[in-house]
Amino acid sequence: MPEDAGQDPVPEDPTGQSRWRSLRLLQQDMDADIARLYADRGLPGLKPSFVMELIRLHAQGPMTITELAASVQRTHSALSQKVKAMREAGLVRTVPGPDARSKRVTLTAKARGVVGALAAEWRATEAALAELEAEVPYPLSRVVDDLRAALARRGFHERISARLAEDPEWG
Structure with a gap:
C-alpha cells in the first residue's frame, strides 16, 4: 500500500494564475x-x-x-x-x-x-x-479607460459575486 494512501490530495493553488500579476x-x-x-x-x-x-x-x-x-x-x-x-x-x-x-x-x-x-x-x-x-498598438491608458467604462456598465463586485454564486466552495 502506498505511503500516502488515505491522505487528502494536495489542493489546487489558484494563485499560480493571475491575469494582472x-x-x-x-x-x-x-x-x-x-x-x-x-x-x-x-x-x-x-x-x-x-x-x-x-x-x-x-x-x-x-x-x-x-x-x-x-x-x-x-x-x-x-x-x-x-x-x-x-x-x-x-x-x-x-x-x-x-x-x-x-x-x-x-x-x-x-x-x-x-x-x-x-x-x-x-x-x-x-x-x-x-x-x-x-x-504599442493599444496604450495602457486607453485600456484603463475602456475597463472603467466596462465596469460602469457592470461593476467588479457584481461580476465576482456572480462567479462566486456558481462556486460550491464559496457556499
Missing part, C-alpha cells in the same frame, strides 16, 4: 528604475511612491492628512502611513491642524530642496510613458 511586476520594475534615478542623483530615502504627495504639498501648500488624501485620491489610512514614512525620511513634518484631531503636513527644507528635481522627473516619466505607449 505581470502588470504589477511591470510597475514594480518601472518604479525600481525611477528609484535608481534618485540614487544616481544622490537622493537617499526618497521613494517613487512619495513624489506625488511631495509635489502636491509644494504646489498647494500645507494640508491636513484628510485634504492631502483627497487631493491624491488615496484613503486617509494609506496617507497617514505614507506621511509617517515620509516624516521618518525627513521629507515632511506634521504640525497641529485647525482642530485638536487633525495634523497639517508640511515640507521640510530637505524636501523643498529636491522638489524641483522631482517635478522634472515626473515630467520626464510622463513623456517616457507617452513614448512607450506610442510603441
Whole structure:
C-alpha cells in the first residue's frame, strides 16, 4: 500500500494564475528604475511612491492628512502611513491642524530642496510613458479607460459575486 494512501490530495493553488500579476511586476520594475534615478542623483530615502504627495504639498501648500488624501485620491489610512514614512525620511513634518484631531503636513527644507528635481522627473516619466505607449498598438491608458467604462456598465463586485454564486466552495 502506498505511503500516502488515505491522505487528502494536495489542493489546487489558484494563485499560480493571475491575469494582472505581470502588470504589477511591470510597475514594480518601472518604479525600481525611477528609484535608481534618485540614487544616481544622490537622493537617499526618497521613494517613487512619495513624489506625488511631495509635489502636491509644494504646489498647494500645507494640508491636513484628510485634504492631502483627497487631493491624491488615496484613503486617509494609506496617507497617514505614507506621511509617517515620509516624516521618518525627513521629507515632511506634521504640525497641529485647525482642530485638536487633525495634523497639517508640511515640507521640510530637505524636501523643498529636491522638489524641483522631482517635478522634472515626473515630467520626464510622463513623456517616457507617452513614448512607450506610442510603441504599442493599444496604450495602457486607453485600456484603463475602456475597463472603467466596462465596469460602469457592470461593476467588479457584481461580476465576482456572480462567479462566486456558481462556486460550491464559496457556499
